Every structure is written in structure tokens, then in C-alpha cells.
Amino acid sequence: MEDLNELRKEIDTIDKAMVDLFEKRMDVSRRVAEYKIANGKKVLDREREQQKLESLSALAHNSFNCHGVQELFQQIMAMSRKLQYQLLEKEGVSGSLPFTRIDQIDRKHCRVVYQGLEGAYQHEAAMQYFGKDVNIFHMSTWKECMEAIKEGMADYAVLPIENSSAGEVDAIYDLLEEYDNYIVGEQILKINHALLGLPGTKLSDIKTVYSHPQALMQCSVYLDSHPEWKQISLSNTAVAAEKVHKEQDKTQAAIASPAAAEFHGLEVLEMPINHNRFNSTRFIIVTNRKMYAADAKKVSICFELPHKSGSLYNILSHMIYNDLNMCKIESRPIPERNWEYHFFVDFEGNLNDSAVKNAIRGMMEEAVNFKILGNY
Structure with missing residues (x-):
């Protein structure tokens, strides 16, 4: 031997x-x-x-x-x-990359759109980011919000992209890939869900609870303790609050924010009812202009890859060789192409940095349908 x-x-x-x-x-x-x-x-x-x-x-x-x-x-x-x-x-x-560098985002002289109604968490996030005096209006769907900024009806849209308890909002990723709109900012909002009812409502009166599917999920432990309640999903938490107010039925309740209770004349019956007390949602600020602020610190991209071994590793290794820190990676199915995916990646950096430009140039050459979603 x-x-x-x-x-x-x-x-x-x-x-x-x-x-x-x-x-x-x-x-x-x-x-x-x-x-x-x-x-x-x-x-x-x-x-x-x-x-x-x-x-x-x-x-x-x-x-x-x-x-x-x-x-x-x-x-x-x-x-x-x-x-x-x-x-x-x-x-x-x-x-050069096809994005314009600006000193900062103008948060005062602009028009903002969000999905839902007054009192919705998106409404609250918009006011936190732009200020309470912002010129703001709402649409029924996220897609309509993307259309509004595409057509110039609004300068910015505020959209939820991720919740710390329920995870990603998949539909937003699909819309970012579909539209030529770009992320220029983000707002983290602490979420404290409340059970809302008509004034004088008791828990024993309730038979049906309305809310957005993610809000129902985030309050599942609380709702499981009331198995007699029927749960019905609606498009928005504030829409649920509005429904309870309009129908004036004490057997109905909504899961929404305390602000929604104030806007729609309801009473907070219990709060917080979400099981994760650190529950937060990340909202993105989207526009139709290719621009980024001088102090932007995060880059978001999406791409497809050749369907072969090692292609994802090779793309991501451009970050390693340029000392860039990847924060997040998600994938979404490509319609009509079974088992193929769009990849969405966030990493730290500014489009003016040479390391970022170098990594992006490499990824652009090697990926399929590469898109910079924004720098913020």
C-alpha cells in the first residue's frame, strides 16, 4: 500500500x-x-x-x-x-448604465397612488414616506397603480413587496417584471393588526371576519382561537373595514389598522392580534423614470438564465468577485414556460460605484432578459 x-x-x-x-x-x-x-x-x-x-x-x-x-x-x-x-x-x-443620478427624491411636489382606501397600510406607508400633506389618491388594484405611473397620472406608486411574517407579495414581483417602472425608495412599516367592529360590538356577536389574505394569515393564531368565525378574504384591509361600516351588521368584523377604524367609524375590539409582535411590511416606492438618489444603498435586479447547470452560480459569483453583499433572492415562474423562472436579486451598492457597474455589466452579458429594477 x-x-x-x-x-x-x-x-x-x-x-x-x-x-x-x-x-x-x-x-x-x-x-x-x-x-x-x-x-x-x-x-x-x-x-x-x-x-x-x-x-x-x-x-x-x-x-x-x-x-x-x-x-x-x-x-x-x-x-x-x-x-x-x-x-x-x-x-x-x-x-454607462441607463439611469440618471439625482441628489434626492422630491417628496413634496409629486402625486402618489396606492391600492386600497384611506386607512389602508399602503396609505399609511405613503404618508410616512412622503408626508401627511402629500397629493395622494387610490386605485382598486396594484396593476392599476402601475398603469397610473406608466401613464403619468401619478409620479409614484406605493406597493407592498414583503412582510416579515407572511413573506413575499408574489404579484408585485410579477408586476415589476411586466412594467417598465422602477424602484426609487422603500418604507418599512410596523404592522399592528386590530379587530374592528361597529361601536358596541361584542366578540360573542361576531360570525364573519373580513380582511386581506395576508392579514388573515398574520393573525391565524388569534383566529384559530375563534373557530366559530368564518374568514373571508377581500382585496384590502381598509376595504374590509369599509364593508363592515357600510353594512352596519354587528355579526361582521374586519382585521385592519387602528387608522382604518378612525377613517371608517369603527371601534377597535382587540389589538394587536397578529401573532408576530415584530410584524413589519416593506413597501417600495415605484416610478416610471430611470433614476436613483446619490445616497442609494440597495440595487434590485431581475433576470432569466440559460437552463443549464451552473448558470445561477456563475451569475451570482459576479457579486463575490466585486465584494458585493447579496441581501435577497427570489424566483417566480415564467408564464407558459414550465419549470423556468425569473430570478429577483437585491444587493448592496450604488449604480455609481465601479464595483456595481462591473458586476452588472458581467451579469447583463451572461443572463437572459436582464433588468435593473432600481437603486434606492
């Missing part, structure tokens, strides 16, 4: 040789980048890379090594591209 220490020494010798060869290859990649800069050529040549992978994997002597060689050189080629992207950015020939 061979000595283990001797085998390890042999591996160490091979690894050192591989490092030397890797550095030589990266030096050639640098010279390739210099040629491409001088001749205006793109970094990624998919046909050339595919031919190389096929010829290199064919040199292996068994199927396991064939697969391993292909995976190894996929990563080496990805590293080579990242080096070339960095050199392009350093030389200032990577181009």
Missing part, C-alpha cells in the same frame, strides 16, 4: 503546478481583454466557450473525469470573464 504522506506530497506538487498554470492563463486573459478593448469586442463569446468545453472534456479518459473537466473549465472561463470585465471598467470603456 502506498504511503499517505507521499500521496499528499504528490497532490501538493500538482496543486502548485495548477496554481502556476492558472496565473499564466489569467495573464493571457488580461492580454485578451486589452485586445478586446482596442478592437471594441464583447467579453463573452458563447460559441467559442462551448467549443472549448467540448474539446477539453473529450480529453478525459472516463465519464466522471469528463464531467469534472467541464465543470472545472466552466469556472475558469467564468473567472477569466470577470477579470476582463474589471479591466474594461477600469479603462472606462464598459459604457
Whole structure:
């Protein structure tokens, strides 16, 4: 039997040789980048890379090594591209991103739209972000809000995108992909759900509770303690409060905010009734203009990927090589294409940073249907 220490020494010798060869290859990649800069050529040549992978994997002597060689050189080629992207950015020939940098978002001289009614959490988030004197109006659906800013009826829309208890609002991600509207801000709102009823209502009177599906979910523990109550979903918490007020039926109650009780003449019967006392919702501020504030700290993007092994890793590794911190990743199905997805990613940075521009340029070349959703 061979000595283990001797085998390890042999591996160490091979690894050192591989490092030397890797550095030589990266030096050639640098010279390739210099040629491409001088001749205006793109970094990624998919046909050339595919031919190389096929010829290199064919040199292996068994199927396991064939697969391993292909995976190894996929990563080496990805590293080579990242080096070339960095050199392009350093030389200032990577181009500019199609977004305008402004000093700050104008929160006073604007018109804002939200979904729901007065007293809805979106209404409250809008007033927290823009101020109580903001020129504001509401629409029935999130899609109508996106249409309103697309058509110029409003400058900004306030939309919920994530709740700390119930998770993502999937429909908003779909709308961000569908419309050419962009995120320019966000507002975190602490959510304290209240059970609202007509003045004088007792808990024993209640038979039906109305609210938005996520609000019902966030209060599920409380509602489970009242199994006799029927739960009915509506489009908005404030819509639920309005319904109870209009129908003047003490057997009905709504789950909404204390502000909705004030707007719709209802009484707070119990609060807070959400089981997560740290319950918060993140709202995004969306506009139809490609702009970002000078102090923006988060970038949101979405993209599709070639349906093959390693493609997601290769895209995300652009953040690693540019020292960018990814905050979040989500996926949504692509309609009419089973088992294929849009990916939504948030990472820290500003579109004016060279590292951000470098990472985005790399991802744009390698992804399919890449879109910058905003910087805020």
C-alpha cells in the first residue's frame, strides 16, 4: 500500500503546478481583454466557450473525469470573464448604465397612488414616506397603480413587496417584471393588526371576519382561537373595514389598522392580534423614470438564465468577485414556460460605484432578459 504522506506530497506538487498554470492563463486573459478593448469586442463569446468545453472534456479518459473537466473549465472561463470585465471598467470603456443620478427624491411636489382606501397600510406607508400633506389618491388594484405611473397620472406608486411574517407579495414581483417602472425608495412599516367592529360590538356577536389574505394569515393564531368565525378574504384591509361600516351588521368584523377604524367609524375590539409582535411590511416606492438618489444603498435586479447547470452560480459569483453583499433572492415562474423562472436579486451598492457597474455589466452579458429594477 502506498504511503499517505507521499500521496499528499504528490497532490501538493500538482496543486502548485495548477496554481502556476492558472496565473499564466489569467495573464493571457488580461492580454485578451486589452485586445478586446482596442478592437471594441464583447467579453463573452458563447460559441467559442462551448467549443472549448467540448474539446477539453473529450480529453478525459472516463465519464466522471469528463464531467469534472467541464465543470472545472466552466469556472475558469467564468473567472477569466470577470477579470476582463474589471479591466474594461477600469479603462472606462464598459459604457454607462441607463439611469440618471439625482441628489434626492422630491417628496413634496409629486402625486402618489396606492391600492386600497384611506386607512389602508399602503396609505399609511405613503404618508410616512412622503408626508401627511402629500397629493395622494387610490386605485382598486396594484396593476392599476402601475398603469397610473406608466401613464403619468401619478409620479409614484406605493406597493407592498414583503412582510416579515407572511413573506413575499408574489404579484408585485410579477408586476415589476411586466412594467417598465422602477424602484426609487422603500418604507418599512410596523404592522399592528386590530379587530374592528361597529361601536358596541361584542366578540360573542361576531360570525364573519373580513380582511386581506395576508392579514388573515398574520393573525391565524388569534383566529384559530375563534373557530366559530368564518374568514373571508377581500382585496384590502381598509376595504374590509369599509364593508363592515357600510353594512352596519354587528355579526361582521374586519382585521385592519387602528387608522382604518378612525377613517371608517369603527371601534377597535382587540389589538394587536397578529401573532408576530415584530410584524413589519416593506413597501417600495415605484416610478416610471430611470433614476436613483446619490445616497442609494440597495440595487434590485431581475433576470432569466440559460437552463443549464451552473448558470445561477456563475451569475451570482459576479457579486463575490466585486465584494458585493447579496441581501435577497427570489424566483417566480415564467408564464407558459414550465419549470423556468425569473430570478429577483437585491444587493448592496450604488449604480455609481465601479464595483456595481462591473458586476452588472458581467451579469447583463451572461443572463437572459436582464433588468435593473432600481437603486434606492
